[in-house]
Amino acid sequence: MSGTPGLRPDGTRPEDFAEEARQASDNVCEALRCAGAELSDIVQVRSWLTARGDIEAYVKVRKGVISHRPANMLAADGCDALRGRAVRVSNMPEGDTMPGTSGTRRTPRGLETRSRIVDSAAKLFYVKGVNATTLDDVRLASSTSKSQLYNHFEDKLALIHAVIDVQSKFVLAREEQRLRGVKTLTGLRRWRDALVQANSLQDGSYGCALGAMSIELSDNDEQSRQALNTSFDAWLRMLVETLTRLRVLGVLAEDADPQRLGTGLLAALQGGYVLAQNAHSSEPMAVALDMALDHIESFARS
Template identity: 30%
Template sequence: MTKGEETRQFIIEKAAPIFNTKGIAATSMSDIMEATKLSKGSMYVHFENKNVLACAAVDHNMKVLSSKLETALREAKGAKEQLYAYIEFFSNPINPPVSGGCPLLNFGTEADDTNPAVKEKVNTAIKRGQQLLTSIIEKGIADNEFASDWNAAEFATALFAMLEGGHLMSRMSGNNDNMKTIEKTLKKIISEKLI
């Protein structure tokens, strides 16, 4: 990495949790300058405007989330254990895997009507999440771990939506009680599909 690339990456890493916590609209370049201790001129050498930096921060947050999730799934053996690991990975919204909460929920809620570039990034990440869950279930069916009549894509959508909804509910209430109920319900559905 060149010095310029290192500085650019440093800015993204410092900006990512700020954007994820405060939101894109509420985050100012001054917030980023304070976190990085860089001048305005240095900031604009690497990012032509706040929106370009915000997009890079969204990508960074998604990459961090994805990397941590992949690690959690890698340790699970079999499709059932992978689904359980996926659920457990998202089961503590009060202490989330990415600083500031779920970037899909945070950026998606903010960007749905205001930022087409970020909206597309979030939508792509959602589709990837659903595809990952679908492929885990399909592999479980192929390996005779799950019943062959289970609609993998439908359950993947429901699981994904329930976890995101549970994240919102838990963050709003300040506790994980709702997510615990969702976790229990999802695991029950999965266990009923075991052969």
């Protein structure tokens, strides 16, 4: 929001400088209100005055309007661009690019707000579903204004893509941690136990964070489908690498096919999530994984 002068709605300029400064502040407030924002959303204020003698009066007015402490820049004298106006104020809402930079470098507060929006959306998408969650739901859950939400995400689809990225990183990091140390079939069973136990704690509800989004999005948004497919491919690679490790260590026989066994194991897991969600019980998931692991163990060396 740039170049807000201290002019009245009818275009006239107040005679008194302090009144003009207050009018400029009122104009800023009105512009923010129309955008669904408020003064507390501002993280930087840049002010231009035509006379140094007006600085004290301006600062007094500004302190009475803005109670928090955004970054501040104040210039006075020689401002030909002001065209006779005594004051002009430019404000940078939270999340705008930092001055003197290019691209979309966010302020620390803007990054925190974006993270809060994405985290809130991820929780709502997981519990309510993507289609049942509105942007107003996300805004309320993240305690953000409409201007903050739309400053970071132009629409719901952009937010969905951000959530897919965050959820994928979380799930894949978790799986990498659990699978990287598996060197025995018992270790693979412990991996199974951790998944079933986590699912049991929520009575089978909600399913897999990635699988649930795939069901809702893959046939309707190609970018979401590709992103989720990339995540499932990465998950599958972890399982294949684990099974390959077991074959190299001599736990599994040479004729064991890690690619096929890994695909079957991941399919059993995802199908188990869906059945557990419908049954509100982790039992179907446990059975599906046990059958897949029983098949893998049929390739164990004697």
